[in-house]
Amino acid sequence: MALFPDVLTDRYRRFKHRIFVPNADQYEELATYGQNPEIMLISCCDSRVDPETIFNAMPGELFVVRNVANLVPPYETGGKFHGVSAAIEFAVLNLRIKHLVVMGHSGCGGVKAALDQGAAIQTEAHFISRWMSMLDEARLSVLASHQMKTQQERLDSLEKECVKTSIKNLRTFPFVSEREEKGKLNLHGAHFDIKSGTLSVLSHSRGEFFAL
Numbered sequence: 286m287a288l289f290p291d292v293l294t295d296r297y298r299r300f301k302h303r304i305f306v307p308n309a310d311q312y313e314e315l316a317t318y319g320q321n322p323e324i325m326l327i328s329c330c331d332s333r334v335d336p337e338t339i340f341n342a343m344p345g346e347l348f349v350v351r352n353v354a355n356l357v358p359p360y361e362t363g364g365k366f367h368g369v370s371a372a373i374e375f376a377v378l379n380l381r382i383k384h385l386v387v388m389g390h391s392g393c394g395g396v397k398a399a400l401d402q403g404a405a406i407q408t409e410a411h412f413i414s415r416w417m418s419m420l421d422e423a424r425l426s427v428l429a430s431h432q433m434k435t436q437q438e439r440l441d442s443l444e445k446e447c448v449k450t451s452i453k454n455l456r457t458f459p460f461v462s463e464r465e466e467k468g469k470l471n472l473h474g475a476h477f478d479i480k481s482g483t484l485s486v487l488s489h490s491r492g493e494f495f496a497l
């Protein structure tokens with residue numbers, strides 16, 4: 286059996302010493318009383334866009350789901366295993382979160398694979414190409430409206446359309462739309478630019494992203 290990576294052992298010890306020990310009371314409280322986060326965040330697996338880092342969050346503050354290209358599938362109860370849907374259900378119905386944020390990011394490999402469908406086929410990535418097919422409609426829309434634009438501009442646009450697609454799909458969950466209508470749950474879209482560190486948020490009324 287391979288040894289546990291040294292880098293993780295070292296980083297864990299650093300965390301224990303620098304983060305855990307000084308915050309031991311907070312950890313004990315969380316262990317005793319459980320978590321009570323008010324915000325759920327759905328973001329990409331990409332190692333460069335860690336939500337806890339970007340939002341300077343402490344344990345217990347953010348309920349996070351990460352997957353390829355921060356996608357939420359539409360509501361459906363068929364099939365077998367629904368990891369994202371189960372997490373949303375738990376966060377909304379059990380934790381009663383008040384805000385649900387979908388955060389996309391620049392240079393998203395999943396979105397790039399969706400835009401350049403050939404890339405997914407070349408790597409025989411059956412799971413990714415099927416997962417990214419959730420963006421088929423958005424992809425066609427971006428290709429049609431960005432005929433004279435560069436590939437980079439198309440990618441940027443599709444990353445943002447991806448966030449909107451996830452929000453649209455979130456509203457197909459009956460318990461999400463019901464709570465949103467009652468004002469108990471707020472849905473938000475965001476996009477993080479890795480190079481500049483800029484976070485842009487979605488204005489639902491204008492359908493555009495604005496830098497904070």
Ligand SMILES: [Zn+2]
Nearest residue numbers: 329331393394
């Ligand atoms: Zn990504």
